[in-house]
Amino acid sequence: MEGQPTANTGASVLNRLGLDHLIEVLRARGYCVVGPTVEDSAIVLVELESGVQLPSGWGVTTGAGTYRLRRRDDTAVFGHSAGPQSWKRFLHPPRQQQWSLDRDGAFTGPGHNERPYAFVGVRGCDLAAISALRRVLCPDPDSDSATARRFRRLFIVAAHCTEPGEVCFCASMGTGPAAGPGYDLALTERIDDDGHRFVVEVGTESGADVLAGIAHRAAATAEVDDARHAVSTAAGRMGRAMPEVDLRTLLRDARGADVWEDVASRCLTCGNCTMVCPTCFCTTSEDVTDLTGEHAERWLHWSSCFEPDFSYVHGGNVRTSGESRYRQWMSHKLGTWFDQFGSSGCVGCGRCIDWCPVGIDITAEAARLIEIMPAYRPKDDREEP
Template identity: 50%
Template sequence: MQTEPLPPAARVIDVEGLHALIGALRGEGRRVIGPAVAGGAIVYDEIDGVQDLPKGMTDEQEPGRYALRPRDDGALFGFAVGPHSWKKFLHVPALRLWRAERRGQDVTVEAPAPEAPAVAFIGVRACELAAIAIQDRVLTGGEYVDPHYQARRENAFLVALNCGKAGGTCFCVSMEAGPKVTRGFDLLLTEIISDDAHAFLIEAGSPAGAALLAQLPARPATQADIDAAEAIVTRTAANMGRAMPQEDVPALLMRNLQHQRWEEVAQRCLSCANCTMVCPTCFCTTVEEHGDLMGVESARDRRWDSCFTMDYSYIHGGSVRPTVSSRYRQWMTHKLATWHEQFGTSGCVGCGRCITWCPVGIDITEETNAISASETAGGGHGDS
């Protein structure tokens, strides 16, 4: 696992240098995961080299809409975030907890040891690093540690990326989660494309990152390189597609628990759980029991679940949140308000996935701003 950033001098590599980086990581026995085009989207998958990256591709994102488009340059990272988050490799969607088998009067129980595959993630954005830090606190930062997440997390090498493009649904600036990467990485890239060069400013953020950087064909960065990288991040920050209201959002939502907006959004919400599945910080799971008809074998599995499902809050007598409005309110107030009480931060990093991948285009920033505007207009808060 990476440590706090170190301050070594920045270097510059070209596309071949990036290919060498991927090769070096594979040479360490790591499975290298990076962006690739599949199924009409840019997803995270295993890559062998730069030839697998989405060269010259970008994405257009709006509420309920995602489309790939060609770029007029050969950028390898010229897009925002897609439907996948790195959560799927660290807090895996399905996990066998234990298996039991009965032979006569003897019962044996096998609990698989936590897997710790050697992986390297290429192109981790600032918002995604913020999301990983949140899951670190949730799943390893308390008295009860998830050993499966911890094992995977400790064996992951993170190659971060300063964003060169803001998506139409991004709002990381207003969540103080990007687009500039500041911590939590092993190596950091900024893609710089000019009329005569295609290069990457590369910086180390851990001893492991510094050791790997020393192996790459690189030259020292000039002030012009550093200025160009800063200009890219500044431009991206100025082109956010969305923004949260600049006020105390937790207090705003908690004094409006009976606001009419919850019912209005429920008329559109399908309660499909897409928003929680694509969210890089949501961590809810359920446990399933499996057994054969002979009563010889049984198993317990854990899989992702969502507060949008009726069964998630089911207790004896029925569901605690039987209506769509109550489930949407639970998700949004937990994400933006009560998460602060539990974990000390917001549960949202402004990546915009929940907006893009909502089938009906519900926008968490629009809903929050609407509640805020209703107070400004003199409507007061809904539970007064």
């Protein structure tokens, strides 16, 4: 181990090379290591072969319908907010083959030899999203399904957020900026006159075992306090906030409000918000054959409640208007998700705001509902009778 322990804080410190070594160790243990890198003018998630691929010195500027890379004045690798992709695409792939069948009866099921994933740089909002997906997709976590195996074998290196973006609102959703339970290791990146380092917290025995194979030192009390202060102050620098009201009741009572027609006049029903959302999980299946008719396959792929045929039942579609589809999405995400899964379906990452072509802001729409529902306004803002 490099250096000498300076305090028994329970935390450790890795330098920048130590982060690269962490990726090497995880790969050596058979993990497919996934983390952020720069591609196509965005920070995206890819399989990492080394720490060189991390987005050193890159940040992002975000807004409603806006996402731009920008150069930082330091070499931070986690100095950016959520990009267009979430970790969902690895745990719940956009397209999965369910089976294939030949005319002679040869049947092939889904493959079972997937490498386990190790995610590096998971923010608090995305860690909460992974937890939500686990509840939704793995009602029996011990089953032998491909999805359950992915979750069971997952190794998570979280990154506590110190620089939220302009559309982030995880603090108001209770999911960040500090990563909650569920990580194996958690990093807080710090760069100052003392160098580039990561304060490391261990969340599981697996995390402790991996850390033991990497050069590190014990963190000083001052380093731990500095890391915690950086994360706690980030909560006050969120670019957005969800209103502090009972959203389930608000959305139920506002079902017939005129505001939905106004949103529909702007919404393109393109489904971008559901595609970038880290918790949207809806799918549909598709059967295909080759031109000879000798081979058939069934594929499962992502779907969206904004698709006209999503609500099709015998006799027609239940939700034919853009107004009803947007209301369904927002009402489920912020309301009825509680009834189904015990939590909100929104983690405050802000991706749906970033990647909406017309800049519809879910926090602004929730605030508008409060404006037209006097009972939900703060007492000081209500009109006198």
